[in-house]
Amino acid sequence: MSVPAxxxxxxxxxxxxxxxxxxxxFLLFVAMLWALEQMGxxxxxxxxxxxxxxIGLYAGIGIMSRTxxxxxxxxxxxxxxxxxxxxxxxxxxMSAATFIGMAGTLYLQGFDGLAYILGWTGGYCLVxxxxxxxxxxxxxxxxxxxxxxxYGGNVARGIGxxxxxxxxxxxxVAQIYGVGLITTRFxxxxxxxxxxxGLAGILGCSFLxxxxxxxxxxxxxxxxxxxxxxxxxxxxxxxxxxxxxxxFVYGQVMQRLALREQELMKDPKETEVRQIFxxxxxxxxxxxxTLPKSYDNGLAAAKKxxxxxxxxxxxxxxxxxxxxxxxxxxxxxxxxxxxxLAEFSANAAxxxxxxxxxxxxxxxxxxxxxxxxxxxxxxxxxxxLAFCLMMGTAAxxxxxxxxxxxxxxxxxxxxxxxxxxxxxxxxxxxPALAVLVKYDIYTMIVGKHFSELPGWISAWSHVDPSLLSVxxxxxxxxxxxxxxxxxxxxxxxxxxxxxxxxxxxxxxVGAGGLAAALSTADGLLLTISNALSHDLYYKMIDxxxxxxGRVRISKLLLLLVAVVAAYVTSLKPGDILQMVALAFSLAAxxxxxxxVLGVFxxxxxxxxxxxxxxxxxxxxxxxxxxxxxxLQGLLGMNPADWPPWFGIAPISxxxxxxPVGLVVMAVVSLATAAPDGExxxxxxxxxxxxxxxxxxxxxxxxRHREAxxx
Amino acid sequence: xxxxxxxxxxxxxxxxxxxxxFGVIFFARELTFTVMGWPFSFYMAAQGCLVIYLxxxxxxxxxxxxxxIEYGVAEVEDE
Numbered sequence: 001m002s003v004p005a006x007x008x009x010x011x012x013x014x015x016x017x018x019x020x021x022x023x024x025x026f027l028l029f030v031a032m033l034w035a036l037e038q039m040g041x042x043x044x045x046x047x048x049x050x051x052x053x054x055i056g057l058y059a060g061i062g063i064m065s066r067t068x069x070x071x072x073x074x075x076x077x078x079x080x081x082x083x084x085x086x087x088x089x090x091x092x093x094m095s096a097a098t099f100i101g102m103a104g105t106l107y108l109q110g111f112d113g114l115a116y117i118l119g120w121t122g123g124y125c126l127v128x129x130x131x132x133x134x135x136x137x138x139x140x141x142x143x144x145x146x147x148x149x150x151y152g153g154n155v156a157r158g159i160g161x162x163x164x165x166x167x168x169x170x171x172x173v174a175q176i177y178g179v180g181l182i183t184t185r186f187x188x189x190x191x192x193x194x195x196x197x198g199l200a201g202i203l204g205c206s207f208l209x210x211x212x213x214x215x216x217x218x219x220x221x222x223x224x225x226x227x228x229x230x231x232x233x234x235x236x237x238x239x240x241x242x243x244x245x246x247x248f249v250y251g252q253v254m255q256r257l258a259l260r261e262q263e264l265m266k267d268p269k270e271t272e273v274r275q276i277f278x279x280x281x282x283x284x285x286x287x288x289x290t291l292p293k294s295y296d297n298g299l300a301a302a303k304k305x306x307x308x309x310x311x312x313x314x315x316x317x318x319x320x321x322x323x324x325x326x327x328x329x330x331x332x333x334x335x336x337x338x339x340x341l342a343e344f345s346a347n348a349a350x351x352x353x354x355x356x357x358x359x360x361x362x363x364x365x366x367x368x369x370x371x372x373x374x375x376x377x378x379x380x381x382x383x384x385l386a387f388c389l390m391m392g393t394a395a396x397x398x399x400x401x402x403x404x405x406x407x408x409x410x411x412x413x414x415x416x417x418x419x420x421x422x423x424x425x426x427x428x429x430x431p432a433l434a435v436l437v438k439y440d441i442y443t444m445i446v447g448k449h450f451s452e453l454p455g456w457i458s459a460w461s462h463v464d465p466s467l468l469s470v471x472x473x474x475x476x477x478x479x480x481x482x483x484x485x486x487x488x489x490x491x492x493x494x495x496x497x498x499x500x501x502x503x504x505x506x507x508x509v510g511a512g513g514l515a516a517a518l519s520t521a522d523g524l525l526l527t528i529s530n531a532l533s534h535d536l537y538y539k540m541i542d543x544x545x546x547x548x549g550r551v552r553i554s555k556l557l558l559l560l561v562a563v564v565a566a567y568v569t570s571l572k573p574g575d576i577l578q579m580v581a582l583a584f585s586l587a588a589x590x591x592x593x594x595x596v597l598g599v600f601x602x603x604x605x606x607x608x609x610x611x612x613x614x615x616x617x618x619x620x621x622x623x624x625x626x627x628x629x630x631l632q633g634l635l636g637m638n639p640a641d642w643p644p645w646f647g648i649a650p651i652s653x654x655x656x657x658x659p660v661g662l663v664v665m666a667v668v669s670l671a672t673a674a675p676d677g678e679x680x681x682x683x684x685x686x687x688x689x690x691x692x693x694x695x696x697x698x699x700x701x702x703r704h705r706e707a708x709x710x
Numbered sequence: 711x712x713x714x715x716x717x718x719x720x721x722x723x724x725x726x727x728x729x730x731x732f733g734v735i736f737f738a739r740e741l742t743f744t745v746m747g748w749p750f751s752f753y754m755a756a757q758g759c760l761v762i763y764l765x766x767x768x769x770x771x772x773x774x775x776x777x778x779i780e781y782g783v784a785e786v787e788d789e
Contacts, residue, residue: 111738114755118731121760125727128767129720133774247757251747358752360738375739383735408785410778413771420764431756600717687713690783 047186055201062205065213073210074141082411086418091222096178096517104488106434123393128416132403136412144535163590175521176569186510221515228512235499273482281347292333384652392584395591398523409689456497529558589616589657608669616661623653712781
């Protein structure tokens with residue numbers, strides 16, 4: 001690596017200068033919008049300005065970083081300093097779900113939701129210790145590249161390509177979905193248009209410049225999303241914890257919250273509302289049990305009501321309401337069963353007693369034996385989920401790929417530290433935000449009269465009732481906690497208004513969510529198109545492809561994959577978040593054993609890797625297909641015949657997949673011939689930072705330089 | 711020898727990683743004493759473990775860099 005000392009340092013300083021000005025400029029931009037808001041700029045224009053200004057900015061960076069050079073296109077020329085690669089990885093990592101949904105999940109699940117916090121940060125220990133430095137030393141372009149070189153032949157590479165595409169595609173659909181949701185909420189466009197608007201933003205930056213453009217855009221996006229997340233948290237901190245850094249002191253707020261929870265648990269009005277929901281759930285259950293007779297009775301009753309009301313010439317709104325009930329009545333007893341089951345579980349959930357926020361593995365079951373069983377099942381599932389998410393983190397190709405881009409092995413190691421540091425800025429704030437918002441709702445909303453509710457409640461429940469709805473169930477005119485139903489996303493979306501910040505900060509949060517979704521989508525699309533163009537086309541089909549040809553094919557595929565992903569998203573597939581969590585398990589089972597043993601065990605060979613990857617992936621797929629309620633229904637299986645092993649939910653299937661993969665890989669490797677000398681030399685090359693490559697392949701092209709970027 | 715010491719360090723840090731995560735979660739219901747307002751297990755799962763993870767990556771990067779130099783296997787660095 002014949003680079004003059006000091007040139008990387010100069011590049012680093014130059015980048016620091018650029019991004020300092022950029023951050024300052026962005027803050028000025030927000031301040032200017034704030035001034036305009038004070039002068040009466042309508043909210044919708046603030047939304048428009050944020051969306052188009054940030055998308056335009058990302059596209060601008062993309063155009064400035066356009067390239068047709070292979071090393072620049074695939075690995076940003078391998079000269080991204082550790083610090084900036086850390087920022088880019090953090091943006092790559094934090095998705096729309098993290099930014100918008102994480103705090104809300106913690107609000108709703110209390111302690112148990114922390115499995116996501118632990119899982120999505122602890123995984124970086126595995127990345128740092130077992131994978132990142134060795135991948136950097138290996139110094140190629142993709143994850144299937146490593147599998148192909150280490151285990152020889154196209155089979156291992158092929159399985160890698162398949163697994164990388166499956167995991168990344170599911171994930172990218174979820175990101176584009178997030179873009180659609182954000183644009184619909186902030187600038188009121190139709191979901192379908194929102195999706196394609198977001199697509200333009202994604203392609204604007206990744207299409208022309210590949211990894212190089214994506215890297216510098218992700219750094220810019222990281223800055224926006226961290227600022228957007230921390231400002232409302234700081235303001236809420238000032239309000240309730242007397243500190244702009246509530247991350248360090250929200251323990252006191254938790255204590256006050258616990259006292260308030262005690263009060264609410266004893267409140268007879270709360271009990272009254274819960275009993276109403278309990279009665280509704282019981283009624284739905286009875287109707288389900290008496291199907292199909294209850295279906296006919298219900299239909300007859302609904303028809304009769306419309307007739308009766310018309311006969312006595314009741315007020316029009318009453319008749320309309322009765323007609324609507326009839327219109328929405330299930331069309332068949334089968335449909336009635338599904339609808340009423342949903343009705344039953346929704347009401348039963350709201351009839352459950354209040355959950356104390358800080359209590360681990362809480363169970364509301366009044367029977368102490370059953371409660372104990374439920375609590376230990378929750379504990380096992382917490383552990384299983386946390387470890388699956390960790391191993392998934394250490395196996396997701398779009399994250400690992402980023403560690404190819406640092407100049408040296410040592411910088412790759414430091415870069416994991418910086419990645420985690422930037423991720424912690426958001427991940428340490430999310431639990432604090434959940435507690436602060438919960439405290440606000442428990443004290444400022446609950447117990448108030450319906451007429452004195454703050455404006456944000458009606459505003460957001462108007463945007464989407466699934467985000468937030470407050471209804472006077474027992475008709476006493478006072479808000480009870482059990483009368484509030486909220487979706488997880490509202491916690492972050494409404495945080496600025498709860499903190500009393502102007503609308504411009506709500507717009508900023510929207511821009512932050514968009515940055516989170518776009519940055520992750522960029523990384524994922526690049527992973528998919530690289531797997532297809534570099535691994536499948538160049539390495540397996542046309543070895544003689546010219547470098548320009550390879551980049552051209554890659555860009556073409558990127559466009560194709562993006563359009564297919566946007567099309568799939570516009571169909572609004574259900575259960576998308578479930579699918580993303582499943583992608584983690586699948587990635588962990590497919591890649592983790594082969595990547596780790598490939599570095600740490602010289603005896604691992606091709607047969608072992610192929611068998612291990614297939615067995616691990618297969619075990620995961622088998623467990624998901626036979627235990628996932630949605631798929632069980634699709635295949636017409638009776639859930640009672642397929643009890644989960646050790647009570648583990650299918651979302652954590654890698655708990656079985658990874659050990660199966662490891663064992664099969666070890667056994668098959670030992671039963672077949674040891675790998676050849678070439679492979680052993682490759683392992684040594686990967687292990688020792690100073691060793692020169694044994695074959696002068698693509699390595700030499702990797703230090704191509706161009707002046708200025710970002 | 712370089713590789714052996716690298717593996718030993720990796721293993722030690724992995725044990726800390728596993729021990730902290732597993733220990734805090736498995737015994738979460740017993741670790742309910744309060745630290746600055748937080749129930750201890752809640753604090754660890756929401757923040758404490760995360761900081762430990764961050765330290766682990768820092769310790770690894772620093773020690774391995776030192777090990778690289780000690781055994782003369784460091785790359786030609788630009789710093």
